[in-house]
Amino acid sequence: MTRLVLDDLYRIAVPSDPRLRPDGGAVAYTLTTADRDADENRTEIWLAAPGTPPRRLAEGSAARWSPDGRTLAYLRPVDGRPQIHLLPMDGGEPRPLTSREDGAGAPVWSPDGTRIAFAGPVTTGAAAHAPVVADRLDHKADGTGLLRGVSVHLFVVDAATGRTAQVTGGDFHAGEPSWSPDGTRLAFVANMEPGRDLEAGGAAYAVDAREDAEPERLTDPELICAGAWWLGERLVVAGLKGDPVGHVRLFTLGPGGPGEVETGLDRNVMIGHPGYPGAVPALLGDDLLFCARDRGSTHLYRAPAERLVPEETSVSGASVAAGLIAYVAATPHSAGDVYLARPDGADEPARLTDYALDDVELFTPGRRTFTAPDGTPVEGFVLRDENATTPGPLLLDVHGGPHNAWAPIFDGVHLYHQSLVARGWTVLTLNPRASDGYGEAFYKAAVGAWGLADTQDFLTAIDDLVADGTADPERLAVTGYSYGGYMTCWLTTRTGRFKAAIPGGCVSDLTSMAGTSDMGFQLKTYECPGDLAAQSPITRVGEVTTPTLVLHGENDDRCPVGQAEQWFAALREQRVPVRLVRYPGASHLFILNGRPSHRFDYNERIIAWLEQWISVSPS
Numbered sequence: 001m002t003r004l005v006l007d008d009l010y011r012i013a014v015p016s017d018p019r020l021r022p023d024g025g026a027v028a029y030t031l032t033t034a035d036r037d038a039d040e041n042r043t044e045i046w047l048a049a050p051g052t053p054p055r056r057l058a059e060g061s062a063a064r065w066s067p068d069g070r071t072l073a074y075l076r077p078v079d080g081r082p083q084i085h086l087l088p089m090d091g092g093e094p095r096p097l098t099s100r101e102d103g104a105g106a107p108v109w110s111p112d113g114t115r116i117a118f119a120g121p122v123t124t125g126a127a128a129h130a131p132v133v134a135d136r137l138d139h140k141a142d143g144t145g146l147l148r149g150v151s152v153h154l155f156v157v158d159a160a161t162g163r164t165a166q167v168t169g170g171d172f173h174a175g176e177p178s179w180s181p182d183g184t185r186l187a188f189v190a191n192m193e194p195g196r197d198l199e200a201g202g203a204a205y206a207v208d209a210r211e212d213a214e215p216e217r218l219t220d221p222e223l224i225c226a227g228a229w230w231l232g233e234r235l236v237v238a239g240l241k242g243d244p245v246g247h248v249r250l251f252t253l254g255p256g257g258p259g260e261v262e263t264g265l266d267r268n269v270m271i272g273h274p275g276y277p278g279a280v281p282a283l284l285g286d287d288l289l290f291c292a293r294d295r296g297s298t299h300l301y302r303a304p305a306e307r308l309v310p311e312e313t314s315v316s317g318a319s320v321a322a323g324l325i326a327y328v329a330a331t332p333h334s335a336g337d338v339y340l341a342r343p344d345g346a347d348e349p350a351r352l353t354d355y356a357l358d359d360v361e362l363f364t365p366g367r368r369t370f371t372a373p374d375g376t377p378v379e380g381f382v383l384r385d386e387n388a389t390t391p392g393p394l395l396l397d398v399h400g401g402p403h404n405a406w407a408p409i410f411d412g413v414h415l416y417h418q419s420l421v422a423r424g425w426t427v428l429t430l431n432p433r434a435s436d437g438y439g440e441a442f443y444k445a446a447v448g449a450w451g452l453a454d455t456q457d458f459l460t461a462i463d464d465l466v467a468d469g470t471a472d473p474e475r476l477a478v479t480g481y482s483y484g485g486y487m488t489c490w491l492t493t494r495t496g497r498f499k500a501a502i503p504g505g506c507v508s509d510l511t512s513m514a515g516t517s518d519m520g521f522q523l524k525t526y527e528c529p530g531d532l533a534a535q536s537p538i539t540r541v542g543e544v545t546t547p548t549l550v551l552h553g554e555n556d557d558r559c560p561v562g563q564a565e566q567w568f569a570a571l572r573e574q575r576v577p578v579r580l581v582r583y584p585g586a587s588h589l590f591i592l593n594g595r596p597s598h599r600f601d602y603n604e605r606i607i608a609w610l611e612q613w614i615s616v617s618p619s
């Protein structure tokens with residue numbers, strides 16, 4: 001057995017989006033790997049079943065079973081645009097179903113299996129050099145760039161003929177569709193308000209799937225909807241009730257309006273977004289199955305509060321059929337595997353795949369609870385060689401969000417954690433206030449007080465690890481991405497204890513951020529209302545002395561690269577050792593799903609910068 005090396009990035013395979021065949025006999029899922037030669041991420045459709053090794057079915061993603069289980073619909077790129085293809089499971093080649101110039105979205109079969117709905121882009125056809133006009137703040141989106149008038153609408157395609165009809169239209173974006181039980185309507189979430197860029201909004205709608213009809217609005221403004229799904233006869237909505245910053249909850253829509261689903265948990269419902277593991281709610285018999293984050297890990301629950309997966313697993317996708325549950329979960333030993341479980345808990349879940357690097361011995365994180373000066377318990381994870389006996393170099397890694405959270409699992413993004421620990425470092429991943437998984441009050445505890453409310457959570461944890469002989473106070477370093485990059489900058493304005501700092505995808509100036517981020521308005525209005533300067537690292541950049549490596553995606557529209565440039569320029573002018581590295585074409589999520597070479601380089605540079613400024617052996 002060896003320790004992980006960064007080159008293992010090219011060996012890691014991560015399953016996602018598991019879909020159980022209607023008879024419960026097999027699971028189709030997407031498998032993502034890094035293609036070194038093409039320098040891109042490859043996605044394939046695989047099939048796993050009890051008692052047989054997984055097998056590759058096709059290049060593509062978003063596999064969806066037909067109701068009779070005989071066909072898989074999935075997305076496959078054609079001339080750079082995703083198109084729906086149909087793969088007969090009794091043999092034969094896949095056949096293209098859609099051929100839209102703008103491409104198609106994830107297929108959603110109608111209950112009778114005759115049609116497929118999807119949400120797809122509708123472009124204006126303007127020339128690439130045409131002037132780009134914006135009347136609202138939602139004129140760009142990270143990962144897409146300038147929207148140029150593009151909107152996303154619902155389509156229905158005949159599964160036999162491929163005849164495609166547009167169902168919604170207009171100046172709004174329609175979310176993922178869900179069929180009514182009788183196959184006549186589609187539910188979806190959208191914000192159709194003309195002033196939608198200046199509010200936290202999103203309502204549930206239903207629209208006739210058979211003809212050109214106006215969508216019917218189903219929810220009122222105080223329910224900020226994130227998703228809507230017909231689950232049996234129930235129309236279930238995930239959303240925020242009133243406050244744009246808070247836990248996502250589940251509601252069923254009925255004649256008397258939305259009724260909150262009793263989950264029995266003070267936890268955030270996770271429907272699944274990149275970097276925020278979770279799954280769309282589902283029906284398990286008459287019960288509701290949902291994901292919620294608890295103490296860092298996303299778990300699968302049967303309402304009201306029955307956890308269906310072991311504690312040290314974090315779920316990122318689930319599907320129910322024939323009374324069984326298929327899900328993808330990461331553990332301390334694997335970035336993800338496919339499991340099949342019986343909800344009665346009689347047996348351990350069956351692991352259908354084995355994507356762990358079986359020749360690599362991973363360090364496993366230990367859960368620790370620290371106590372902030374105000375008495376607040378703050379949980380974190382310490383990754384350290386169990387044979388280490390003397391104080392050594394410590395890297396504090398700050399998660400993003402701020403409403404994200406670290407979990408005690410192995411992930412394919414932060415490979416530098418394992419590599420550093422193998423070189424004698426300790427890595428502390430902390431869930432300070434504003435982290436997800438510790439109740440709504442904790443989640444909201446830094447609103448309007450970014451940096452001001454959470455700094456002591458970090459410093460206390462470091463003090464404790466110095467005091468117990470884990471960390472050498474002369475060899476401390478800090479890094480973090482997105483909000484973690486913000487906090488990295490912030491901490492170096494408040495203390496000189498760090499000998500090296502590496503902010504990734506950072507925020508340095510909330511005032512310029514508010515006017516240039518694709519979520520700038522939401523940021524300044526809901527997450528950090530009030531004095532932006534007081535919450536901005538740039539305000540006290542003059543106090544920074546820590547050698548700093550600034551890493552940033554060139555095409556980051558969430559935290560624009562100007563945030564990195566401002567920080568770099570200020571430190572350079574102060575003659576603080578500083579380096580700025582920009583990743584061409586990279587969006588905010590590039591460390592998660594960007595070019596493999598960029599992800600490798602990001603990890604490699606962090607290690608090199610740390611070793612340049614901090615010795616692994618005591619001075």
Ligand SMILES: CSCC[C@H](NC=O)C(=O)N[C@@H](CC(C)C)C(=O)N[C@@H](Cc1ccccc1)C(=O)O
Pocket residue numbers: 274275276399400401402403404481482483484486507519522523527558559588589590591592
């Ligand atoms: C309303 S503005 C913040 C929206 C969202 N917050 C969620 O907690 C967000 O995008 N936060 C950013 C930082 C913020 C713009 C200052 C962020 O931290 N995003 C994610 C992005 C990410 C996820 C996984 C891998 C790479 C990046 C994060 O780091 O959690």
